Amino acid sequence: MSPDDPIIRMEGVSKFFGDLKALDHVSLSVASGEKVVIIGPSGSGKSTLLRTINQLETIDAGRIVVDGFDLTAPSVDICQVRTELGMVFQSFNLFRHKTALQNLTLAPMKLRKTPRDQAEREAMALLEKVGIAEKADRYPAQLSGGQQQRVAIARALAMNPKIMLFDEPTSALDPEMIGEVLEVMLRLAREGMTMVVVTHEMGFAREAADRVVFMDEGKILETGHPGTFFGNPTHPRLRQFLSQIL
Amino acid sequence: MPKEEKKQITIIEVGDGAAIPVKSDQGLVSAWWLAFVGAILCMAGLVIFKSDPYWRILKFLPDGILVTFEVTFASIGLAIVIGLFTGLGRISPNRAINLVASTYVEVVRGIPLLVQLFYIYYALGQFYAIPAMAAAILSMSVCYGAYMGEVFRAGIMSIDWGQTEAAMSLGFSRRQAMFYVILPQAWRTILPPVGNEFIALLKDTSLVSILAVSDLLRRGREFASSGFQYFETYTLVALIYLVITLILSRLVGEMEKRVGKYESR
Ligand SMILES: Nc1ncnc2c1ncn2[C@@H]1O[C@H](COP(=O)(O)OP(=O)(O)OP(=O)(O)O)[C@@H](O)[C@H]1O
Ligand SMILES: [Mg+2]
Numbered sequence: 001m002s003p004d005d006p007i008i009r010m011e012g013v014s015k016f017f018g019d020l021k022a023l024d025h026v027s028l029s030v031a032s033g034e035k036v037v038i039i040g041p042s043g044s045g046k047s048t049l050l051r052t053i054n055q056l057e058t059i060d061a062g063r064i065v066v067d068g069f070d071l072t073a074p075s076v077d078i079c080q081v082r083t084e085l086g087m088v089f090q091s092f093n094l095f096r097h098k099t100a101l102q103n104l105t106l107a108p109m110k111l112r113k114t115p116r117d118q119a120e121r122e123a124m125a126l127l128e129k130v131g132i133a134e135k136a137d138r139y140p141a142q143l144s145g146g147q148q149q150r151v152a153i154a155r156a157l158a159m160n161p162k163i164m165l166f167d168e169p170t171s172a173l174d175p176e177m178i179g180e181v182l183e184v185m186l187r188l189a190r191e192g193m194t195m196v197v198v199t200h201e202m203g204f205a206r207e208a209a210d211r212v213v214f215m216d217e218g219k220i221l222e223t224g225h226p227g228t229f230f231g232n233p234t235h236p237r238l239r240q241f242l243s244q245i246l
Numbered sequence: 247m248p249k250e251e252k253k254q255i256t257i258i259e260v261g262d263g264a265a266i267p268v269k270s271d272q273g274l275v276s277a278w279w280l281a282f283v284g285a286i287l288c289m290a291g292l293v294i295f296k297s298d299p300y301w302r303i304l305k306f307l308p309d310g311i312l313v314t315f316e317v318t319f320a321s322i323g324l325a326i327v328i329g330l331f332t333g334l335g336r337i338s339p340n341r342a343i344n345l346v347a348s349t350y351v352e353v354v355r356g357i358p359l360l361v362q363l364f365y366i367y368y369a370l371g372q373f374y375a376i377p378a379m380a381a382a383i384l385s386m387s388v389c390y391g392a393y394m395g396e397v398f399r400a401g402i403m404s405i406d407w408g409q410t411e412a413a414m415s416l417g418f419s420r421r422q423a424m425f426y427v428i429l430p431q432a433w434r435t436i437l438p439p440v441g442n443e444f445i446a447l448l449k450d451t452s453l454v455s456i457l458a459v460s461d462l463l464r465r466g467r468e469f470a471s472s473g474f475q476y477f478e479t480y481t482l483v484a485l486i487y488l489v490i491t492l493i494l495s496r497l498v499g500e501m502e503k504r505v506g507k508y509e510s511r
Contacts, residue, residue, distance in 0.1 A: 056411055083417035093412035097431045107416040110426060152412075159416055 086156030146177030329394025
């Protein structure tokens with residue numbers, strides 16, 4: 001893999017749920033360090049696209065290459081590839097039987113055999129980074145939505161992934177908590193993390209995205225720099241969509 | 247929303263164990279206390295004021311109680327192991343494993359326990375005879391393993407799919423996710439119904455007295471038929487079963503209360 005190769009390359013990816021074509025010949029490449037924001041109406045396939053990148057959804061046609069691993073190759077160790085892909089879910093999905101700290105240390109300790117004290121030190125540093133170190137010993141149920149989502153981001157970072165995937169990370173949050181999560185994501189973006197983000201937060205898209213992708217009915221209809229994308233949308237569906245949400 | 251659709255409801259069918267005390271039933275004069283104190287007083291009264299034959303009967307029975315507990319503990323232990331694998335099999339994405347586990351549950355649930363006992367001891371015994379005690383434990387655990395399988399399946403499915411996805415997105419395999427993330431959460435849902443199955447199983451062990459296993463009921467039968475004191479003996483036997491299951495059901499109830507949520511550490 002040469003340094004110029006994209007870190008994610010999707011070629012002609014299709015995905016069916018029964019008769020429903022959730023992804024229709026989607027091609028998308030993401031360069032290392034690039035931030036791509038995906039927008040589109042409900043049911044357009046945004047989550048499905050994101051989830052095929054770490055194979056939480058398998059694909060029916062096409063090819064996906066992540067960091068040099070061909071995900072469709074039968075020999076690929078998908079668990080190995082997933083350690084390079086952090087994922088943040090709309091519903092946080094923190095492990096409910098573990099404290100915030102333990103949520104972060106579980107994977108490094110079990111999968112990488114990191115010694116406990118080292119894992120805990122690194123976890124504390126990450127919790128510090130997302131501004132929630134003082135809640136390290138709380139269980140998820142004792143945290144607010146915004147706090148849970150920040151822990152979830154830290155948990156995904158604990159495996160030192162090269163890429164972070166976000167699926168509507170602020171959609172389940174009360175408005176006053178959205179800011180604290182976006183702030184953490186912006187920080188991550190500034191540090192050079194490769195990010196693919198499904199979101200309706202256009203402010204975040206404007207500020208952080210190198211590229212915005214518009215999906216509708218399983219297809220990518222338009223892609224562009226946020227400036228031109230929002231300032232001068234060409235596709236009528238996109239214009240309609242933007243007029244609805246802005 | 248696909249993730250929401252996969253969420254399962256946290257309702258688990260409880261077995262036919264003795265009733266668990268409910269909140270409104272916790273006053274000083276609850277049905278539980280009435281039954282418990284009544285049974286104890288009844289036994290004490292009979293033994294003290296009519297020590298012949300009741301004291302003689304009571305002295306004769308402890309060996310049987312011991313055997314009843316032996317069969318119960320051995321069977322529940324095995325049934326839990328069988329149940330875990332059956333429950334995992336029932337939710338396995340592997341069609342073959344799934345089918346085997348489901349068929350096992352279907353077959354076992356369709357045959358009365360007494361018939362299963364006869365089948366393993368007498369019918370299969372024609373080809374390969376095993377001791378009555380072993381046949382008893384085997385039948386009980388095969389039967390309760392199927393019910394336990396459903397308890398495990400329901401418990402595992404009560405944990406939402408997002409937990410598995412989160413674990414897998416970190417690099418855990420499905421199996422590791424089950425072991426590190428799902429089962430440690432599911433046991434809270436699983437434990438109370440397992441307690442109920444335990445009580446139901448203890449009562450059902452009385453069926454093994456039909457084989458040559460000297461459990462509580464069989465000891466009673468031996469005593470009764472030797473002196474034609476059926477009423478006296480079976481009264482005591484019934485009271486002993488009652489006291490044991492009442493105590494156990496109270497324990498299960500307490501356990502259910504303690505198995506709280508994670509925030510209340
Ligand atoms: N597991 C599934 N089984 C069946 N259909 C599914 C499944 N997951 C998604 N779909 C369908 O695939 C289509 C695309 O879904 P997807 O979740 O990717 O949309 P989305 O763009 O993320 O929408 P939203 O904004 O509502 O999250 C939808 O029609 C959805 O109903
Ligand atoms: Mg979605």
